[in-house]
Amino acid sequence: MALALETDALLADRLAGLEAVAKGATQAARRSAAARVADMGLPTRRDEYWKFTRPDALTVAEPAAAGALNLDESPFDAANPLTLVFRDGMFDAEASDALEGENLTIDLLSAAADIHWAGEIYGTLETAGQTPVARPLAALNTALATEGVLIHAKGKVERPVLIRYIAGEADVILHHVVKVDEGASLTLLETGTPGTRSNTALEVDVAKEGAFDHIRTQGRDHERGLLSHTFARMQDDAEFKSFMLTANGTLTRNECVIEILGDNISAHVGGAAIGDGKDFHHDDTVFITHDAVHCESRQVFKKVLRNGATGVFQGKILVKPDAQKTDGYQISQSLLLDEDSQFYAKPELEIYADDVACSHGSTTGAIDETALFYLRSRGIERREAQELLVLAFLAEALDEIADDDLRAAVQDQLEFWLRNLKG
Amino acid sequence: MLEIKNLHVKLEDEDKEILRGVNLTVGEGEVHAIMGPNGSGKSTTSYVLSGRDGYEVTAGSATLDGEDLLDLDPEERAALGMFLAFQYPVEIPGVGNMTFLRTAVNSQRKARGQEELSAGEFLKEVRAIAKDLKIDPEMLKRPVNVGFSGGEKKRNEILQMAMLAPKMCVLDETDSGLDVDAMKLVSEGVNALRDGKRSFLVITHYQRLLDHIKPDVVHIMYNGKIIKSGGPELALEVENNGYGDLLAEAD
Ligand SMILES: Nc1ncnc2c1ncn2[C@@H]1O[C@H](COP(=O)(O)OP(=O)(O)OP(=O)(O)O)[C@@H](O)[C@H]1O
Numbered sequence: 001m002a003l004a005l006e007t008d009a010l011l012a013d014r015l016a017g018l019e020a021v022a023k024g025a026t027q028a029a030r031r032s033a034a035a036r037v038a039d040m041g042l043p044t045r046r047d048e049y050w051k052f053t054r055p056d057a058l059t060v061a062e063p064a065a066a067g068a069l070n071l072d073e074s075p076f077d078a079a080n081p082l083t084l085v086f087r088d089g090m091f092d093a094e095a096s097d098a099l100e101g102e103n104l105t106i107d108l109l110s111a112a113a114d115i116h117w118a119g120e121i122y123g124t125l126e127t128a129g130q131t132p133v134a135r136p137l138a139a140l141n142t143a144l145a146t147e148g149v150l151i152h153a154k155g156k157v158e159r160p161v162l163i164r165y166i167a168g169e170a171d172v173i174l175h176h177v178v179k180v181d182e183g184a185s186l187t188l189l190e191t192g193t194p195g196t197r198s199n200t201a202l203e204v205d206v207a208k209e210g211a212f213d214h215i216r217t218q219g220r221d222h223e224r225g226l227l228s229h230t231f232a233r234m235q236d237d238a239e240f241k242s243f244m245l246t247a248n249g250t251l252t253r254n255e256c257v258i259e260i261l262g263d264n265i266s267a268h269v270g271g272a273a274i275g276d277g278k279d280f281h282h283d284d285t286v287f288i289t290h291d292a293v294h295c296e297s298r299q300v301f302k303k304v305l306r307n308g309a310t311g312v313f314q315g316k317i318l319v320k321p322d323a324q325k326t327d328g329y330q331i332s333q334s335l336l337l338d339e340d341s342q343f344y345a346k347p348e349l350e351i352y353a354d355d356v357a358c359s360h361g362s363t364t365g366a367i368d369e370t371a372l373f374y375l376r377s378r379g380i381e382r383r384e385a386q387e388l389l390v391l392a393f394l395a396e397a398l399d400e401i402a403d404d405d406l407r408a409a410v411q412d413q414l415e416f417w418l419r420n421l422k423g
Numbered sequence: 424m425l426e427i428k429n430l431h432v433k434l435e436d437e438d439k440e441i442l443r444g445v446n447l448t449v450g451e452g453e454v455h456a457i458m459g460p461n462g463s464g465k466s467t468t469s470y471v472l473s474g475r476d477g478y479e480v481t482a483g484s485a486t487l488d489g490e491d492l493l494d495l496d497p498e499e500r501a502a503l504g505m506f507l508a509f510q511y512p513v514e515i516p517g518v519g520n521m522t523f524l525r526t527a528v529n530s531q532r533k534a535r536g537q538e539e540l541s542a543g544e545f546l547k548e549v550r551a552i553a554k555d556l557k558i559d560p561e562m563l564k565r566p567v568n569v570g571f572s573g574g575e576k577k578r579n580e581i582l583q584m585a586m587l588a589p590k591m592c593v594l595d596e597t598d599s600g601l602d603v604d605a606m607k608l609v610s611e612g613v614n615a616l617r618d619g620k621r622s623f624l625v626i627t628h629y630q631r632l633l634d635h636i637k638p639d640v641v642h643i644m645y646n647g648k649i650i651k652s653g654g655p656e657l658a659l660e661v662e663n664n665g666y667g668d669l670l671a672e673a674d
């Protein structure tokens with residue numbers, strides 16, 4: 001199934017065909033999503049949040065060809081995760097662990113019963129995330145997703161769940177739903193590239209005092225394009241964390257939309273990206289809405305770019321009138337290793353409450369030549385000295401990962417990728 | 424050991440000549456001191472010797488044990504045994520002092536075809552040296568020079584020097600910013616490295632340091648040149664009379 005369609009006529013066609021596939025618990029959501037896509041149309045360069053990233057590659061009928069590289073190893077072996085493997089967007093039961101674990105249930109989207117808890121979440125968070133900024137490709141995902149996992153954390157889930165993607169030649173649309181019950185917790189890891197071109201959605205609903213921790217690494221399959229959506233909705237005292245590590249990729253866009261609806265919530269999103277070459281394009285687009293008191297949110301994004309690579313950060317904090325005592329922090333920084341590379345930042349604060357502390361900052365800088373000389377004068381080779389400075393620059397973003405072992409795993413992955421950029 | 428001949432240096436981006444024919448030879452195991460008024464070119468000399476960007480050598484040469492230094496990258500000079508204790512040690516947020524030191528030691532060993540130090544050996548050595556220099560072990564865990572006091576930064580330079588065991592040590596105003604006790608510690612650290620082979624070039628404004636680190640030769644630099652060289656008594660003369668007469672003679 002093609003990811004998205006070139007013309008409105010084709011789109012209408014495809015959406016009409018949906019009746020046949022839309023069944024079960026998600027049927028209504030899919031129909032309404034299809035109607036919304038038809039209404040919104042696909043994104044174009046004229047849309048406010050598509051100025052710096054061309055949507056064409058995501059909306060043409062056929063994806064660009066890509067070699068089946070699958071160079072991404074999983075960096076998370078040491079965490080002994082419950083592993084779910086997706087190959088070309090399809091669940092590979094043989095390569096996966098059994099869909100069961102302590103304090104949780106896991107179902108496949110394709111096999112969900114007609115009445116399923118996910119029916120109440122599937123497409124609901126995505127729909128809420130369409131205001132005030134339209135995200136047609138997210139609605140398209142809800143309408144057309146062929147597979148995904150539905151994870152219900154009913155208590156503290158100690159063993160992390162890992163979704164491992166292996167890509168051949170396929171256009172992939174996946175839609176995962178996570179529900180974290182009151183006081184429950186879950187760590188979700190993702191690694192690899194789902195398809196030649198992928199549109200993924202992850203909807204996370206965290207109840208009171210629940211905690212959700214998410215880390216994704218995606219690296220050396222350079223030719224592949226990915227648009228990921230993360231939608232989160234949270235209630236009182238909940239915690240949400242999401243971190244993405246990216247190396248390479250001709251087009252990666254990670255959209256993250258978080259709705260803070262309960263008091264005393266903390267939501268942290270962060271990412272580190274390293275890109276090499278003119279055809280590298282990486283975009284983090286974040287929208288956090290505060291609609292409750294005493295909540296804290298952080299956005300920490302860092303990119304290292306060289307040889308003409310492009311980085312984009314669009315981050316917004318919206319503080320609604322009643323969201324007093326909001327503590328919102330946002331930083332986006334890029335380190336440009338040469339003059340050909342570029343970083344576009346669009347940091348936004350929109351605040352309607354008066355008793356809040358919000359700050360944002362964005363910087364673009366070159367390598368510190370004095371520091372580089374200092375390191376080299378001690379005998380450290382230029383390449384290695386630069387690597388130390390790059391890692392130092394990215395450290396602040398990696399510090400967003402709370403778990404020491406997982407942070408170390410991501411750090412190792414990053415160091416490996418730094419030394420082996422471009423395949 | 425170190426031989427600088429008729430060294431002329433200008434700024435790369437500006438038509439400004441800073442060194443105008445420096446001649447200086449430091450023999451094996453010798454300690455030389457350079458004194459001279461502010462802006463005379465002392466730090467520039469040390470930077471050019473260690474390979475900092477931004478300077479252009481227009482004439483002359485500098486060799487270490489016969490090897491031409493000026494064509495080499497900073498890291499290659501370091502591997503040959505050149506070391507500069509910076510007048511202003513650089514803060515590097517995000518790079519741990521230990522990681523930095525270990526990477527430096529092992530890079531040099533690798534460049535010289537030696538085996539890397541194991542983590543254990545390395546730790547033992549750093550701890551011992553840090554103790555002698557009264558460097559708090561907590562400081563070793565912090566990022567390089569970040570939040571260090573002026574004196575702590577200088578001691579950290581000497582720690583690096585001791586770990587790297589270079590042949591030729593250039594110390595640029597290592598005494599400035601040190602309290603009396605720290606000056607003694609640092610001097611002892613330097614003296615401990617004097618083994619009859621290792622050579623030192625000590626840039627300083629004060630005779631006081633030279634009471635602790637006894638120089639064989641004292642040079643006065645002015646306006647990009649060595650205008651006078653002599654024994655330790657030359658430093659005393661500067662301390663007592665200032666540069667007035669010496670500079671008048673030179674001008
Ligand atoms: N990168 C530079 N740009 C501009 N001027 C420079 C640069 N480097 C050195 N200079 C100039 O060259 C001259 C010599 O400077 P240098 O730092 O070598 O002096 P110094 O003898 O070490 O002085 P001090 O005793 O104050 O440390 C000064 O006039 C200084 O301003």
Ligand SMILES: [Mg+2]
Nearest residue numbers: 465466467510
């Ligand atoms: Mg100086």
